[in-house]
Structures are given as C-alpha cells and as structure tokens.
Amino acid sequence: xxxxxxxxxxxxxxxxxxxxxxxxxxxxxxxxxxxxxxxxxxxxxxxxxxxxxxxxxxxxxxxxxxxxxxxxxxxxxxxxxxxxxxxxxxxxxxxxxxxxxxxxxxxxxxxxxxxxxxxxxxxxxxxxxxxxxxxxxxxxxxxxxxxxxxxxxxxxxxxxxxxxxx
Numbered sequence: 001x002x003x004x005x006x007x008x009x010x011x012x013x014x015x016x017x018x019x020x021x022x023x024x025x026x027x028x029x030x031x032x033x034x035x036x037x038x039x040x041x042x043x044x045x046x047x048x049x050x051x052x053x054x055x056x057x058x059x060x061x062x063x064x065x066x067x068x069x070x071x072x073x074x075x076x077x078x079x080x081x082x083x084x085x086x087x088x089x090x091x092x093x094x095x096x097x098x099x100x101x102x103x104x105x106x107x108x109x110x111x112x113x114x115x116x117x118x119x120x121x122x123x124x125x126x127x128x129x130x131x132x133x134x135x136x137x138x139x140x141x142x143x144x145x146x147x148x149x150x151x152x153x154x155x156x157x158x159x160x161x162x163x164x165x166x
Contacts, residue, residue: 001004003147019099019102021102021103021106024060024069024075024110025060026057026061027057028060029059029060030054031072032055032072032075032089033053035072035074035091036050036053036055037050037053037089040092041126042124043116045150046124048150049094049148049149056148063079063120064078064080064110064114065087065157072091073090073091073094074089074090074094075088075089076104078107078110078111078119078127080116082137083111083119083120084089084120084122085107085119085120088100088104088107090103104158107119107158108160111160112160112161116160117160118157118158119158120155120156120158121155122142122156123153123154123155123156128154128156131154132156135159136156136157136158137140137156137157139153141154142155148153150152
C-alpha cells in the first residue's frame with residue numbers, strides 16, 4: 001500500500017487526515033523505487049542493500065502493495081503465504097508524522113481481512129524500535145547472508161487479532 005498526501009499545499013507537512021492509502025499499480029514502480037533508493041535509513045553500511053533495488057511493475061502486480069495518490073509518503077508490501085511484511089518505507093520528509101503507524105494499522109486490517117493471525121517482520125536493524133512500538137514481538141534473529149545482507153536482522157511477529165462477533 002502506498003500512503004500519500006492528497007492535498008498539494010506547498011510548504012505544509014501533510015496531516016494524517018490528508019493521507020489516502022490505496023493499492024499500488026504498475027505505473028507507481030518508479031516512484032516507489034525512488035523512495036527505497038533515497039531512504040536515509042539505508043545510508044552508511046546499509047547503502048549497498050538498496051543501491052540497485054527496484055520495485056518493478058511485476059513485483060507490484062504479484063504482491064499486496066498499497067500506496068496513495070498524490071505525493072508518495074510511504075508504502076508497504078504484505079506477502080500472504082507465508083504472511084510477512086516484505087517492505088515498508090516512509091519518505092524521509094514524512095518521518096515523524098505518523099505515516100508509518102498509519103501504514104501499520106492498514107497492514108493489520110489487510111492481514112485481518114485475509115484471515116491471518118500474525119505477520120512476520122524481518123526488520124532493518126534501525127527500524128526494530130518502530131515495529132516493537134506498534135506491538136510486534138521479538139521472536140529471533142535472521143543471520144546475515146553476505147553479500148546480499150551483511151548484518152543480522154531482528155525477526156518479529158506482529159499479532160493480528162481476528163474479528164469476533166457477527
């Protein structure tokens with residue numbers, strides 16, 4: 001899913017009420033790729049991981065990847081089988097505005113609608129605190145896989161409660 005600001009008021013930070021989440025489509029690939037490659041979260045030793053990364057139209061069509069219209073503020077990709085958060089990025093300019101929490105809430109709702117009870121998250125090490133703050137629980141560590149991934153990563157489980165009642 002992609003989150004973006006529907007209002008294009010220059011000089012103003014988007015408010016959560018202005019943010020729309022929609023399913024990404026193939027034509028969003030270049031914008032999502034740019035968001036990944038320019039993320040300050042992947043500077044320094046993490047830079048090689050995203051240097052050649054591409055969110056292609058084929059990836060978007062094959063996954064539940066949601067985004068929003070207008071200025072792209074962030075996106076996530078949810079794999080259903082097995083249930084895993086494959087990607088979640090928030091634009092540098094939108095950090096601290098609640099976009100990540102908005103995307104996480106949307107992800108939970110999508111997972112719940114798909115009948116999932118939990119979603120695995122293999123976290124970028126600096127993002128572990130965010131995932132824990134939204135309720136993800138540590139379950140282990142995924143070891144480095146050089147040359148693709150040069151560092152161990154926290155593995156978490158984000159519980160998704162099922163709806164009850166009728």
